[in-house]
Amino acid sequence: MSAQSAELINGDVSFWVRDAGWPTPRAPLPGPIDVDVAIVGGGMTGLWTAYYLKQEQPDWEIAIIEREFCGFGASGRNGGWMSAEPAGPFRRYAADRGRDAALAMQQEMFGAVRESVDVARREGFGDSVDETGLIHVATSRAGLARAYHHVEEMKQQGWGEDDVHTLTASELNQRVNVNRGMGGYSTPHCARVHPAKYTFGLAAAVERLGVRIYEQTTATALKPHTVVTDRGEVSARVVVRALEGYTASLPGERRTLLPMNSSLVITEPLTDQQLATIGWGGAELLGDTAHSFSYLQLTADHRIAIGGRGKPYDFGSNFDRRGRTAEFGVDLIRERLTQLFPSLQGIGLEQTWTGVLGVPRDWSAAVNYDAGTGLASAGGYVGHGLSGTNLAGRTLRDLILGRDTKLARLPWTGRKARRWEFEPLRWIGATGLYAAYRWADQREDRSESSETSAVAKIADRIAGR
Ligand SMILES: Cc1cc2nc3c(=O)[nH]c(=O)nc-3n(C[C@H](O)[C@H](O)[C@H](O)COP(=O)(O)OP(=O)(O)OC[C@H]3O[C@@H](n4cnc5c(N)ncnc54)[C@H](O)[C@@H]3O)c2cc1C
Structure with a gap:
């Protein structure tokens, strides 16, 4: 029986966690403690920061506080796309700190992919990562024009001839047989990651170094100098907030x-036959060039994980912690899967889940340290x-150690984006923009024009992207 007719698991963190083996949680904070560095959040930002700091300062007491x-x-x-695409638009970093600083950021992102793969291999969790590369596929003329234009921009933003290649329709279809695939571009700078195996492996490596x-x-x-928790206070010279999408749950941070x-x-x-039909032999990470962007991974055990569409935002910066997906979201993603691969019509779906990522008002990542407050x-x-997160961990290390390095001078340090609007404006903005993007995608899919929809251009301007 296919899993489509069996029960689809909805939420429950993610397929990745179930696949890696549900972890037995580590012990909670036993009571008040005093440490050098307290890191709040046990995701990759917190783990990388601990990993690099502890190596430089083995005598420092470093504690990670994690809610779950x-x-x-x-x-x-x-x-599971570990890509070299920067965590913020080049033009914004260049406008703030100059072109050279933005170019330096791009070079560091190439290095971050390399470093993240190398550490995984060195620390014994290399089986969670594969250097398969990345393909962006256009399924409309407007999407193809955007893809080619984007490659021209990338070449001016530090991507060399070997770093990114445009693909014609036939070049694309030799690598993956996407319905209406008109071409796109590819880059070798991306690794396929099993997110839970990777993060569990990194946490174990951090613990081996002596981080609590x-x-x-x-x-x-x-x-x-203080983290207040439900298990007692942590006093620390440095307090690192590494909560990304969960930042809004802290007092005073709802609009950050x-x-x-x-x-x-x-x-x-x-099945082997389904695989042969879609012809995705290189298992590159795959994304489209639609405005409501979809991202796909062909896993090591030959499943397709596809994400990107659904409900973008819950009123009041709320979210479901266990990660249930609204039914219409599942339908939209299933529809996109079979638009791209019609031969997979009716394939069983095993699990769906939702997570939150943190979006600043200026859509540009930031790394900050104030030596006065220790925050x-x-x-x-x-x-x-x-x-x-890997680059952020190394950047925070240098900032906290007071080092004047090229990382400490990257354009994402010392940034402060303005705060998001009050409700109901946040909700109206986020849901309205995503509705506009969906509408623009439908128009572009039906059109023979290479012009990006005016609605999408206006939406981009309003979003500040
Ligand atoms: C569905 C989805 C798909 C994505 N796909 C990609 C992708 O393919 N490629 C890519 O590069 N990026 C992707 N991202 C983004 C990427 O996963 C994140 O940017 C990155 O994992 C952030 O790591 P983090 O450590 O900052 O945050 P998180 O991993 O979110 O960690 C924050 C941690 O803080 C904990 N926490 C929350 N509140 C508290 C509290 N009060 N006290 C203590 N602990 C607390 C949480 O339990 C959590 O473990 C995706 C994100 C999502 C949600």
Whole structure:
């Protein structure tokens, strides 16, 4: 019986966590403690920061405070694209700090993919990552024009001839047989990640270094040199906020990062015949060029995980912690899967889940440290957090150690985006923009024009993207 007719598991964190084996949570904070660095959030931002700081300062006491278990958040739920695409628009970093600074950021993102893969291999969780590359596919003329234009822009933003290639329709179809695939572009700078195995592996590596990880412990307030939790206070010289999409749940932070939903669906394993029909032999990560962007992964055990469409935002910056996906979201994602691969019509879906990522008002990630208050933070990667968190961890290390390095001078340091609007404006804005993008996609899919829809252009301007 196909899993479509069996019960679709909805929520329950993610397929990745179930597949990696549900973890037994580590012990909670035993009571008040005093440490050098307290990191709040056991996702990849918190883990990488601990990993790099502890190596430089083995004598420092470093504690991670995690509400559930490491990998419960976006780090254990994502699409598994570890890509070199920057966690913020080049033009914005260039406008703020100059073109050279934005170019440096791009080079560091290439390095972050390499470093994230190398560490996984060195630390014994290399089986969670594969360097398969990435393909962006256009299924409309307007999408193709955008793809080619984007490659021209990338070449001016530090991507060399070997870093990115345009694809014609026939070049694309030799690599993956996408319905209405008109071409696109590809880059080798992307690794396929099993998010839960990766994050669990990183947490174990951090613990081996001597970092203390307290799970099942909720931070209720972050103050200079203090983390208030439901299990006692943590006094620390440095307090790192590494909560990304969960930042809004702290007092006073509701409008700092918008908790944007992203939902995925994963299929049952494809048969050899289904695989042969779609011809995706290189297992590259796959994305489209639609405005309501979809991202796909062909997993090592031949399932397709596809995400991107659905309910973008819950009123009041709320979200469902276990990650249930609204039924219409599942329908939209299923529809997109069979638009791209009609031969998979009727394939069984095994699980769906939703996670939150943190979106700053200017859509640009930021890494900050104030030596006076000891307060540090990193996040707002807008869907590019897998390699972004690695770079953020190394950047925070340098900032906290007071080092004047090239990382400490990257254009995402010392940034402060303005706060999001009050409700109901946030909800109206987020849902209205996504409705506009869906409408624009439908128009472009039916049109022979290479022009991007005017509605999408206006939506981009309003969103500030
Ligand atoms: C569905 C989805 C798909 C994505 N796909 C991709 C992708 O393919 N490629 C990519 O590069 N990026 C992707 N992203 C983004 C990427 O996953 C994130 O940017 C990245 O994982 C952020 O890591 P983090 O450690 O900052 O946050 P998180 O991983 O969210 O970690 C925050 C942690 O804080 C904990 N926490 C929350 N509140 C408290 C509290 N009060 N006290 C203590 N702990 C608390 C949470 O339990 C959580 O473990 C995706 C995100 C989502 C949601």
